[in-house]
Amino acid sequence: MSTVVPAVAPPVVEEERPSRAARAPAPRFNRAAIGFLAPAAIFVGVFIIYPVIATVIRSLFNRTGETFVGFDNYVKVFTDSRTLHAIQNNIIWLLVFPVAVTGFGVLFAVLLERVPYRLVVRTILFTPMAVSLLASGVIWRIMYQQTPETGAMNAVIASVANAITHPGHYQGARPSQPDLTQPVGDGYQLAQTVSPGDVVHMGFIGFPVSEIPAGAQDAKDPSGEAGRIVGVVWRDFIPGGGGQVGQVEPGKKGLPDMTVQLVDGKGSVAAQTQSDTAGDFSFASGGGPYHVVLPAQNFHPPFGGVQWLGSSLVTPAIILAAIWVWVGFATVTIGAGLATMSRDLLEAARVDGATEWQVFRRVTIPLLSPLLIVVFITLVINVLKIFDLVYTIAPGSVIPDANVIALQLYLVAFTGLGDFGIGSAIAVFLFLLVIPIMAANIRRFQGEG
Amino acid sequence: MNSSRLGPVLSVAVLVSLLAACGGSSTTSSKPLAGKKVEVAAVWSKDEQKNFEAVLKGFSDKTGATATFTSTGDQIGTVLGSRIASNSPPDVAVLPQPGLLKDLATKGSLKELDSDTASLVSQNYAAVWKDLGTVNGKFYGVFFKAANKSTVWYNVSAFKQAGVQPPTSMADLAQVFATLSASGVKPVSVGGADGWTLTDWFENAYLNIAGRDNYVKLTNHTIKWTDQTVKDTLKALSQVLQDKYVYGGLSGALQTDFPTSVANIAGNPPKAAIVYEGDFVEGTLKDTSHLTPGTDFNFFPFPGATGPSNSVMGGGDVAVRLTDNAAGVELIKYLASPEAAQIWAAKGGFASANKKVDPSVYPDPVAKASAQALANAQNFVFDMSDQAPAAFGGTKGSGEWADLQTWLKNPTNIDAATTQLEKDAAAAYGS
Numbered sequence: 001m002s003t004v005v006p007a008v009a010p011p012v013v014e015e016e017r018p019s020r021a022a023r024a025p026a027p028r029f030n031r032a033a034i035g036f037l038a039p040a041a042i043f044v045g046v047f048i049i050y051p052v053i054a055t056v057i058r059s060l061f062n063r064t065g066e067t068f069v070g071f072d073n074y075v076k077v078f079t080d081s082r083t084l085h086a087i088q089n090n091i092i093w094l095l096v097f098p099v100a101v102t103g104f105g106v107l108f109a110v111l112l113e114r115v116p117y118r119l120v121v122r123t124i125l126f127t128p129m130a131v132s133l134l135a136s137g138v139i140w141r142i143m144y145q146q147t148p149e150t151g152a153m154n155a156v157i158a159s160v161a162n163a164i165t166h167p168g169h170y171q172g173a174r175p176s177q178p179d180l181t182q183p184v185g186d187g188y189q190l191a192q193t194v195s196p197g198d199v200v201h202m203g204f205i206g207f208p209v210s211e212i213p214a215g216a217q218d219a220k221d222p223s224g225e226a227g228r229i230v231g232v233v234w235r236d237f238i239p240g241g242g243g244q245v246g247q248v249e250p251g252k253k254g255l256p257d258m259t260v261q262l263v264d265g266k267g268s269v270a271a272q273t274q275s276d277t278a279g280d281f282s283f284a285s286g287g288g289p290y291h292v293v294l295p296a297q298n299f300h301p302p303f304g305g306v307q308w309l310g311s312s313l314v315t316p317a318i319i320l321a322a323i324w325v326w327v328g329f330a331t332v333t334i335g336a337g338l339a340t341m342s343r344d345l346l347e348a349a350r351v352d353g354a355t356e357w358q359v360f361r362r363v364t365i366p367l368l369s370p371l372l373i374v375v376f377i378t379l380v381i382n383v384l385k386i387f388d389l390v391y392t393i394a395p396g397s398v399i400p401d402a403n404v405i406a407l408q409l410y411l412v413a414f415t416g417l418g419d420f421g422i423g424s425a426i427a428v429f430l431f432l433l434v435i436p437i438m439a440a441n442i443r444r445f446q447g448e449g
Numbered sequence: 450m451n452s453s454r455l456g457p458v459l460s461v462a463v464l465v466s467l468l469a470a471c472g473g474s475s476t477t478s479s480k481p482l483a484g485k486k487v488e489v490a491a492v493w494s495k496d497e498q499k500n501f502e503a504v505l506k507g508f509s510d511k512t513g514a515t516a517t518f519t520s521t522g523d524q525i526g527t528v529l530g531s532r533i534a535s536n537s538p539p540d541v542a543v544l545p546q547p548g549l550l551k552d553l554a555t556k557g558s559l560k561e562l563d564s565d566t567a568s569l570v571s572q573n574y575a576a577v578w579k580d581l582g583t584v585n586g587k588f589y590g591v592f593f594k595a596a597n598k599s600t601v602w603y604n605v606s607a608f609k610q611a612g613v614q615p616p617t618s619m620a621d622l623a624q625v626f627a628t629l630s631a632s633g634v635k636p637v638s639v640g641g642a643d644g645w646t647l648t649d650w651f652e653n654a655y656l657n658i659a660g661r662d663n664y665v666k667l668t669n670h671t672i673k674w675t676d677q678t679v680k681d682t683l684k685a686l687s688q689v690l691q692d693k694y695v696y697g698g699l700s701g702a703l704q705t706d707f708p709t710s711v712a713n714i715a716g717n718p719p720k721a722a723i724v725y726e727g728d729f730v731e732g733t734l735k736d737t738s739h740l741t742p743g744t745d746f747n748f749f750p751f752p753g754a755t756g757p758s759n760s761v762m763g764g765g766d767v768a769v770r771l772t773d774n775a776a777g778v779e780l781i782k783y784l785a786s787p788e789a790a791q792i793w794a795a796k797g798g799f800a801s802a803n804k805k806v807d808p809s810v811y812p813d814p815v816a817k818a819s820a821q822a823l824a825n826a827q828n829f830v831f832d833m834s835d836q837a838p839a840a841f842g843g844t845k846g847s848g849e850w851a852d853l854q855t856w857l858k859n860p861t862n863i864d865a866a867t868t869q870l871e872k873d874a875a876a877a878y879g880s
Contacts, residue, residue: 082847146697146704176631208633208718209610237632241612309704395642397703397854399846415844 052431059424073425083412083426086403089315093322093386093404098379100323102372105330109338110360112331122335126328133325137392140321144308144393154305161303168300169257170211176203176236177246186296189263193289199224200231200281200292203246204255209239212253217278219254229283231292233258233275254279258298262290269293309394311401318393318402322386330375337371338364370444377441384433405430480513487776490519490529491543491766500799501543504792508783514776525549533558533771540777543593543768547581547831550767554584560770561587566782573785573805577829582767590767591785594793595802597823598727598763598832599653599751602734604714605744607634607722615749617757619654619685626694629722636694638721640710641702641857644850648834648842649762650690650725651853653751655682656760661828668833670878674870680863685754687860696721699857708733715740725751727763728800728819742815750822760828764835765802794820802829841877848873 062069077083108125112118128136145151148158175181175188181202182191190200199222212235219234237243238251258275262283270290275281308317345367349359365372387406394402399411405426413423493501498520505516519539521528526549532538538558544550553559567588570579574592582590603615611632616622626636640646656664659678666672667679692699696713705713711730713720715738724730731742740746750758768784770777783789790801795810800820811817823829834842834849841848852873856866 146701172633205631206633210718211633238612239610239632241628241632307700307704310700395704395706396644396845396850397642400851403846411844411846415839415847418840 055424055427055431058420059428060421062421063419065420069421073421074429076422077425077429082400082403083405083408085400086405086408089403090384090386090405092315093319093383094380096319097322097326097383097386098376100319101326101330101379102376104323104327105334105375106365106368106372108327108331109334110364112335113338118335122328122332125331128325129328131325133388134392136321136325137389140318140324140389141309141393141395144317146305146307146309148303148305151305151308153308154303157306158303165300166297167302168296168298169213170204170207170255170298171301173204173207173211173299176205180246184291184293186299188294188299190292193291194229195288195290196227196229196286197224198229200229201246201248202231202233202292202294203236203248203252204233205235205237207235209235209253213256215277216253216256218250219248219252219279221248222280222282225282227284227286229262229285229288229290229292231260231281233260233279233281233294259295261293261295262288263293264288264290309398311398314394314398314402318389321393322383322389325389326379326382330379333375334368334371337368341367373444374441377437377444380437381434381441384430384437480511482776482779483513485512485514485774485776487514487516487541487774487780488519488539489516489541489543489780490521490525490532490539492521492523492525492545493518493543494520494522496798500793500796503796504784504789505780507789507792508780511783512776512779514779516776516780526552529553529558529771538771540772540774541768541770541780543766544590545764545766546835547765547767548836550582550590550769551584553769553771554587554589558771559589560773562589562591562770562781563778566591566778566785569782569785573787573803575802575804575824575826575829577827578802581765581829581831590769591781592765592802593768593784593790594766595800595823595829596728596764597761597800597819598649599656599758599761599822600728600730600748600819601723601725601751602711602714602730602746602748603723604719604721605747606717607632607714607719610634611722615747616752617749618752618755619657619689620755622752623688626689626691630694634719635696635721637689637723637725638696638705638710638713639690639702639857640705640707640724640726641699641854642704642706644845644854645834645843646707646710646726647853647857648849649727649832650686651682652762652830652833653725654686655679655833656762656828656830657751657758658682658685658754661760661830664830664833668830668836670837670874674874675867679867679870683856683860683863683866687863690857690860699860703854703857708737712737714746728816731815731819732798742813747815748819759826760830761823761826762830762832763823764832765829837874838877841874848877 058065059073060068060070062072112121115121142150143152146154148154180191181188188202190202194200201221219232222230222232224230232248233255234248235253235255236245238249243249243252254275254277256275256277256279258279258281260273260275260281261269262271262285264270264287270287271283271285273281273283307313341364345363346359349363354362385406386404387410390402390404390407391410399407403411409423409426409430412426413420489505491501498518502518505518508514508516525542525544526546529538529542533553544553550559567579570582570588570591578592579588582588582592601615607629608615611629611634613625613628616625629636639650652664655667655678658681659667663672663676663678667674667676672678690699695702697705702710707726710721710724711726711733714722714724715734728748730748734740734746735742750761752758753760768781770781785803787801787803787805787807790799790803790806791810793799794801794806795812797812797816800816800823802824804824806820806824808817808821811820836842837849842850844850849870852866852870855869856862
């Protein structure tokens, strides 16, 4: 290039190149050179150049490969909503993944400079690279399971969440007579207000008998007492069936330890009690009328798990797994760069009074930048062809949401319709995306040479 | 050395016993095919191959013919195609797909079965099985092995807790779901992360609601997926597959794979009371839990539209003849007999549509009941999605699988679902 660059190194290279080129043509052809080149040339021709050309040609034919369809396949690729969604996901990957991995790589590499046993830590960080991507995918899929019993991610969150909000006794319980007992917030209240002398009946269903604390007795129909509000909460379902909804009958257990509140007209709690082993409760409060409220704490469900692999979180979840796999690569590569870096410059900066952050920002990063770009470009190429993790982590039902270009290529060409025309068109598109990055990379290598 | 002295002794003993065996067979003149050979090809391998070889041994013992088994692997169509092309087909093949029977028959590769076998099948099987083995009026195939995919599995103690009986109609099923829910157990677990479980739900409901004729039409895509019968079926399903009835909710069901959905009814207490899938669920439950068929878990036939269903959806392996070898003729006749089926039935993992099979040979009462439902069904249809082009009925993340998964997110959005199904079906069947 003829642009004048103020830096020192590139112009030297620029000037050397033409001189080499001028010397080269002298031996017009050299049998030995051709002989040595031939194996590599044949290999490249058979395994790279021919397939590329064949794919481009194939992309212009229909599914069966019999009819020439021009650019129809490309039109289909860019009008199909599933492929467009895959491209959109690839853009998200492209924006997040290389930056995140390079960033973590720099962070870990710099921090590792300062810890003992850095070889051990570095090896541990690098281990995921040694695990097959398929196996990594399976592991992450299990870790992302929604039920905290199987999914490690949710188990961690559950242990915190359940410590903060205690699950209630009667999870999932709902009134057996929804017209008499109605929801209020996440709890329930009797639809009608009550006054002293009234008897309250609140039956519940929809929870297993195993949620009732041991020692619970069959519920009894309480009789009214003058000056008191009495009532019963009970499981309105006889194990094995039978009985009548809304009736306190033999075989129906009372619900002990239910928190019951009397709430006055202004909405403040006038009295609170716990039901006894037969589900009975009793208030001595005068006045009224009151609402009888069973607050949410009785029914609070345990943490049910984040749906990591649902349609909204699946792509971030898989990106996180990919970062886990690749961060070791970035750390080790950048760490190697740091190790060869001259300490003198860092020391000089420190002597000049630079803070550690300034040293990092103004000296370390600029010196590392050629290496960072190599790492970054490697990651960009890898993210464009990401396939394995998406295919193994995403459940079948969210594949359309997690889709990426390479996976869409596979789905279109090798499963379902088996449309190699559209598959080839996607492959060509992917190839075109990679070419500029490859070109930049090759140019860099030449520049360094 | 002892062994060198023992060697000749042993070989003499073997020789003597062999001679004795030969002598035995030659004296009983009731073995008309002695010395004849017959080759059978099927997809079976491992345990299934071993069990089928036991059946073939039964044939050899009876007739004196030597039957050899060739396992073709999954690609039986390709293997048979190349052997037919090279003029050396196996004498008998057992085909796992009804489509293959039709293909080979239309190409003229199959031999029509003799009248003895035909009348044996008429006596031993429900009429539907003879129809299924007939192409263009000619009878080609005997269904030796069958699978029942109209079995709804439930946890017995969950049903006892709730005091419910197995339902027989869709309305009953909705009522049972409501009662199970009141009793504190999620009524049903659905393995919606795997698309094929949803196609099987749909196919059973459709067979019962729209009837066999419509089922066949929809299978061949001669009626559209936007047909009212499809909408009615999805509507009926939306009344049972409600968010409040499904373990984990509908979004949770889409994250649940098939093995997990089966495990969900195996706990104590179970997470869900019911899971629907084919008769192979019994094996899955026996392998993964310590539950006893019959007492801990059981099945009921998929409910009919308004009353008990007489229809079964499933799969079957059909024995056909590709050569004129007399031993092959006899072998197919043998496979149509109850004694052949009983050999494998006793070993488990097998159901026969043959009504004459002694039910007591099945290893447990559940396998027996499932096989009897199969043999006594008046209607039998094959799994619809298995017969559709793979792009529509068999691909993860696209076609019918993906469309029913999208539908399950919001089951009342029926018109959008049928429109998308029809669009994908048209693309797959058209090409």
